[in-house]
Amino acid sequence: MQEFYIESITWDTTFNLESEITLYVRHSGAAFRICYDPRILAVSPSVLDQHHESYRILHNDDPDGEYLEVAERLRKPFEELMTQMAPPIESTRHLHSYLYPPWFILEARVAESSSSHIQPHFKLALSRQESPRPGEYNGMFLQAHLSPLLNSELNRYSSRQVQVLAQTPQLVPSRVLVDGTVYFFKPWVSGRVHGYHELQSYRKILADTEASPPLLADARICRLYGLIIDNDDDVLQHYSLDNGEEDHSGTRLVGLLLTCIDNRGTLKDLAPWDDCTNEDRLRWSGQIHHAVECLHNAGVIWGDAKPENVLIDMEGDAWLIDFGGSYTPGWVDEDKRETVEGDRQGVQRIDDWLTRWSRQPVTRIKRNGEGEGRRQGGSVEGGKEVGGL
Known part of the structure; x- marks a missing residue:
């Protein structure tokens, strides 16, 4: 488990060096909003230059990984303050404490002792009525x-x-x-x-x-x-x-x-590896066909048929997950989305994909090197780790 997690970063998407940068961070049962305001940082030309450089990298969404480095660099000065302000860790944690955490607003200032360093500053705490509502979109509501x-x-x-x-x-x-x-x-x-x-x-x-x-x-x-x-x-x-x-x-x-499925990973994670046998792939294909047939007999469409939406449990059996509809290009054609025909097309393409892996020489399927990384086993649904509300 990560001690600190940056949920999101916001900035002015229209290029503007005077844009604020705001980080939303989770730590030890508390939520923090960290604000970098160039008007406050302007008292130090060197700190302001650093802010401008951070903004340029974020705005360009640098593909070489500097984006994440900038996010960590902006968060780092606030670690000690966040640790001091976070509530004590509960021996038994409940969902309520995650959904409605204490919220704190922090602000970046220039340190008096060194004009080239950031001084973290506590600005205010938000009441629960004022805190952001997790999971709320500003668009349409159903x-x-x-x-x-x-x-x-x-x-x-x-x-x-x-x-x-x-x-x-x-x-x-x-x-x-x-x-x-x-x-x-x-x-x-x-x-x-x-x-x-x-x-x-x-x-x-x-x-x-x-x-x-x-x-x-x-x-x-x-x-x-x-x-x-x-x-x-x-x-x-x-x-x-x-x-x-x-x-x-x-x-x-x-x-x-x-359903909590204790699993080794998704079909996409496991099928390419050299410890996966052709017998495994054949069994998974049969189990997928059977599960989809059961769904169709019950009048239910799987929808987004693809290897990521199949979990392999600890006994080596395949489970279908994610019934949210839609489709993924390459697995189901758009004109067949959310139909029986689309499910059948997706299942056939999964079969073809498994067959291609079955024909690969073992020496081409590596754990460390080419191919895709393996998901750590655990209890997940939907073939995806859920990121936030």
């Missing part, structure tokens, strides 16, 4: 479509009831414990069509499983087990979940509880 959730049979929990067992490298909770059962936590991003499509697919899988248990009983697919919904007492601000006629004011959908 909240009205979510009203059936509040009356569905899905289990509902508060983030205070969810214990965090593991996090992604981005410090986002991933594996969680609720009522003695381990799940994968997937954050809900308001206004995201992909998320709404996925949620509808999961609900249909659940309904079909209950209506006809044999239909999906042996399909290795990720499933939905519950919703995490917070109210005003948790959020401490008005955050309406839907705009329907019923009054659910003050509630917000936080995330989904999904």
